[in-house]
Amino acid sequence: MLTKRIIPCLDVKDGRTVKGVNFVDLRDAGDPVALAERYTEEGADELVFLDISATEQKRKTLAALVLKVAAALDIPFTVGGGISSVADAKTLLRNGADKVSINSAAVRRPALINELAEAFGRQCVVVATDAKKIKDQWRVHLVGGKVPTDIDLFEWAQEAEARGAGELLFTSMDHDGTKNGFANTALSKLSELVNIPIIASGGAGNINHFADSFTLGKADAALAASVFHFGEIAIPTLKSKLKEKNIAIRITS
Numbered sequence: 001m002l003t004k005r006i007i008p009c010l011d012v013k014d015g016r017t018v019k020g021v022n023f024v025d026l027r028d029a030g031d032p033v034a035l036a037e038r039y040t041e042e043g044a045d046e047l048v049f050l051d052i053s054a055t056e057q058k059r060k061t062l063a064a065l066v067l068k069v070a071a072a073l074d075i076p077f078t079v080g081g082g083i084s085s086v087a088d089a090k091t092l093l094r095n096g097a098d099k100v101s102i103n104s105a106a107v108r109r110p111a112l113i114n115e116l117a118e119a120f121g122r123q124c125v126v127v128a129t130d131a132k133k134i135k136d137q138w139r140v141h142l143v144g145g146k147v148p149t150d151i152d153l154f155e156w157a158q159e160a161e162a163r164g165a166g167e168l169l170f171t172s173m174d175h176d177g178t179k180n181g182f183a184n185t186a187l188s189k190l191s192e193l194v195n196i197p198i199i200a201s202g203g204a205g206n207i208n209h210f211a212d213s214f215t216l217g218k219a220d221a222a223l224a225a226s227v228f229h230f231g232e233i234a235i236p237t238l239k240s241k242l243k244e245k246n247i248a249i250r251i252t253s
Contacts, residue, residue, distance in 0.1 A: 003248045004214050005045035005221035006235060007199065008228045010035060012081075013053045015065060017229060030229060032065065037072040039228070042235040043252035047073060048169070048223060050101065050128075051081030052144055063095045070096020078126050084112065086119045093120065101126040101169060104142040107151065110163055117164025126199075127160040128169040129153060131186075138186055145173050153186065154193055161194045168194065169223065171201040177226065179205025187217030199223050207233065207241045214247050 010017045010032045017032045032049065039047055049069055051062060066079050079092045080101030089100045100120075106112050106127055116125045130145045131138045131153040138153035157168055170190060172183035182203045190198050197220035200213040204224035213219045227233040242249045 002220070003045075003250045004219075004242070005199075006043075006210070006238060006249070007046045007048055007221050007223040008035070008039045008044050008235075009048040009050065009201070009223050009225045010069070011050050011052045011225060012062075012065070013051070015062065018052070033068050033072055035229060036069045039235065040073050040075055043239060043250070044075060044235055045221070045250055046076040046078065048078045048080070048101065049097075050079075053081075063091050066092055066097060067095040080126070080128055084109075086115050089116055089120065089124075093124070099124050099126050099166070101128045103128040103130065104147075106160065107140060107142055107149065107156070110159060113160055113163035113165055117166070122164045122166040125165050126167045126169055127157075127165040128171070129156060129160075130171045130173055132173040133186075141173060145176075154189060157190055157194055161196050165196060167197045167199060167220075169199040169201055172203060175203030176201070178203055179209075179227070181205065181209045182213040182217055182219070182222070184212055184217035187213065187219050191218035191220075197221065204233075207238055210238060211242055211245050211247060214242075215245075 012032050017030050017035055070077055076098045078099040078101050079097040083089055083100055083102050084105040092100055130141045132141055140149050140151040140156050175183050180203055182200045187200050199221040200217055200219035201223040204227050210222045213222045239249050239251055
């Protein structure tokens with residue numbers, strides 16, 4: 001059985017890690033390099049680095065900062081933000097990223113998924129999707145959740161897989177930062193529709209929320225930010241509690 005993964009997420013803006021609620025009201029959460037070092041020591045399975053201002057401000061992700069974060073890690077490292085071409089992705093992979101995450105650019109030009117999968121292999125391609133439930137339908141949003149679309153989350157997930165996505169990172173905008181639990185019903189539906197790993201994001205507040213994302217949501221990995229950044233949940237404690245609940249998890253010595 002594949003083990004479930006615990007993934008801290010560094011949302012980076014202007015070189016600092018930040019965290020908000022429902023995608024707004026951002027507050028400082030620390031130095032990304034120091035956090036990366038801490039998480040690798042604590043036994044995180046992977047790390048995700050999202051330059052949340054890159055797409056909005058029409059600039060490229062800070063490759064120099066990515067290089068510094070990668071140097072502090074010995075676990076898989078996914079980088080996203082402002083990636084709109086094979087050349088953008090190549091820059092990040094050369095600076096230490098193991099995978100790249102694409103979001104708005106993939107929705108605007110879905111062929112980007114095909115191009116990245118062909119260039120680097122689908123194992124390098126994470127399609128991140130921010131979605132919100134509107135009138136009982138999950139709708140994809142762009143530019144850090146600021147721009148709504150009419151695209152259905154589940155149809156988009158299937159298209160992304162068909163085009164070459166190796167993983168899907170689904171963030172529920174309704175749950176993000178609320179600490180009320182993940183969007184398990186939507187996660188479970190996604191896991192039934194596609195045959196690639198699903199990373200749950202948005203809503204982690206306690207250890208049971210992580211357990212539920214795996215048992216009820218059928219997620220392959222759970223991503224969180226503030227509960228880790230601000231020391232509310234320690235990764236070693238989380239993993240030992242999940243193991244007690246008979247959830248397959250990697251325990252580091």
